[in-house]
Amino acid sequence: MNALSVGSRSRVAGVVAASVRMIRCESPSTDLAAVARSADCVARVGEEILGRPAEPIVTAGRTHLRWRWGKEPPRVLVLGHHDTVWPLGTIDTIPCTAGDRIRGPGCLDMKVGLALAFHAIAALDDPFGVTLLVTGDEELGSPTSRELIEDEARGCAAALVLEAGDDSGALKTERKGRAHYELTFAGRAAHAGLEPHLGANALITLGAAVGVVAALADDAAGTSVTPTMASAGTAVNTVPDRATLTIDVRARTTEELRRVDAAIRGLAPANGDVTVEMEGGIDRPPLDATMTAGLFERARAVADRLGIGPLAGVAVGGGSDGNLTAAAGVPTLDGLGAVGGGAHARHEWVDVARLGDRLALLTGLLADLLGEARR
The missing domain is CATH 3.40.630.10 (Zn peptidases)
Incomplete structure (x- = not known):
């Protein structure tokens, strides 16, 4: 040849x-x-x-x-x-x-x-x-x-x-290396006009989590933590009882991927009446x-x-x-x-x-x- x-x-x-x-x-x-x-x-x-x-x-x-x-x-x-x-x-x-x-x-x-x-x-x-x-x-x-x-x-x-x-x-x-996550926040629905105080707003809790997650990035280490998609709510006049957030993580080292993974898994919702479930994790070293x-x-x-x-x-x-x-x-x-x-x-x-x-x-x-x- x-x-x-x-x-x-x-x-x-x-x-x-x-x-x-x-x-x-x-x-x-x-x-x-x-x-x-x-x-x-x-x-x-x-x-x-x-x-x-x-x-x-x-x-x-x-x-x-x-x-x-x-x-x-x-x-x-x-x-x-x-x-x-x-x-x-x-x-x-x-x-x-x-x-x-x-x-x-x-x-x-x-x-x-x-x-x-x-x-x-x-x-x-x-x-x-x-x-x-x-x-x-x-x-x-x-x-x-x-x-x-x-x-x-x-x-x-x-x-x-x-x-x-x-x-x-x-x-x-x-x-x-790469990791992906989907966080699902579960709260409690209520009428947004009549009794919003009876609800547990999953969207507000998601919003608070975005800042916490984004702060996990470390530019000096080459680690990016990027919230990429979010969704919430069922109607314009209802306190949302469900919200989802997806996160993309990239890092040069396995140690950095593990650091971010542990922090995301340990995330505690700002509102105690809202729970969070997580899917995903490290998928590529x-x-x-x-x-x-x-x-x-x-x-x-x-x-x-x-x-x-x-x-x-x-x-x-x-x-x-x-x-x-x-x-x-x-x-x-x-x-x-x-x-x-x-x-x-x-x-x-x-x-x-x-x-x-x-x-x-x-x-x-x-x-x-x-x-x-x-x-």
């Missing part, structure tokens, strides 16, 4: 064509039927490129896909997802187009990354030792695929994650630089050999399934997917001019890792 040939115009055209097909098959994470249709589409595209069918894995009604080369424990896990944050019908208002840029819901995050994975593996002389796993619930925090990811990663020498690189093309060598350093240096050497360096690394706040593989003790490198901008935004886009280099880098890194195993 000549890695430089991997980035040829014909192969880039193949990546674009495969991407467009998958983008046009919408896959909102919350719609199981849509995720199943998307899995069928991704499986067809993958089979055409890879020359072998996917193994569907359905967990709690949600469809994931797996391709394996070889019966022995895999050497390299290539990891991606086909679900997106966009509701059905978005493709009608943000149509998929492909010119100098690929546009469309989920193009950057991460249908183009899947197309890169297919074509990179197909370009290998012998992909024996590779497992490609494409999950269907990453945007929800991987509730049904977490165990599958950890099982597939176990015993691997490397996990390569096809999330997008940053806007400059840098690979993601650190990611913050941090991706630490110690788990990416070796692979990043290897990728940088590959990029230099191919003449597509220098390669940079960056620390980011968002989490991915790479957090899970790293926590399982597997060296992990993230951000190997497409380069563009606007992930989760209506202007989401992918730079087609960068696809050749990304394809060559991924293929070269895979070949390097598999070659070491055979030696």
Whole structure:
């Protein structure tokens, strides 16, 4: 395999064509039927490129896909997802187009990354030792695929994650850990005009809790604690007896995640007549630089050999399934997917001019890792 040939115009055209097909098959994470249709589409595209069918894995009604080369424990896990944050019908208002840029819901995050994975593996002389796993619930925090990811990663020498690189093309060598919470405040309803004093206002109690929760952030430590959604009430003239608050937490260290977790779990409502119940917790540990350093240096050497360096690394706040593989003790490198901008935004886009280099880098890194195993 000549890695430089991997980035040829014909192969880039193949990546674009495969991407467009998958983008046009919408896959909102919350719609199981849509995720199943998307899995069928991704499986067809993958089979055409890879020359072998996917193994569907359905967990709690949600469809994931797996391709394996070889019966022995895999050497390299290539990891991606086909679900997106966009509701059905978005493709009608943000149509998929492909010119100098690929546009469309989920193009950057991460249908183009899947197309890169297919074509990179197909370009290998012998992909024996590779497992490609494409999950269907990453945007929800991987509730049904977490165990599958950890099982597939176990015993691997490397996990390569096809999330997008940053806007400059840098690979993601650190990611913050993440926690999510939903607090439900239960009070007592009453007529807001006749006898408001008989009520226990869940909304006022929620409001007091927002300040307490937000104060848990620590900018110096890189810890953010963000109230993200709130709802309350049943009628304009009724003291609300129920209110909900969701909270997003990001931190560089497990210790910080645990500190915030303990504080949220110990939250006492300001009004003793209102109770609070909590759902959620820590769902992704941090991706630490110690788990990416070796692979990043290897990728940088590959990029230099191919003449597509220098390669940079960056620390980011968002989490991915790479957090899970790293926590399982597997060296992990993230951000190997497409380069563009606007992930989760209506202007989401992918730079087609960068696809050749990304394809060559991924293929070269895979070949390097598999070659070491055979030696």
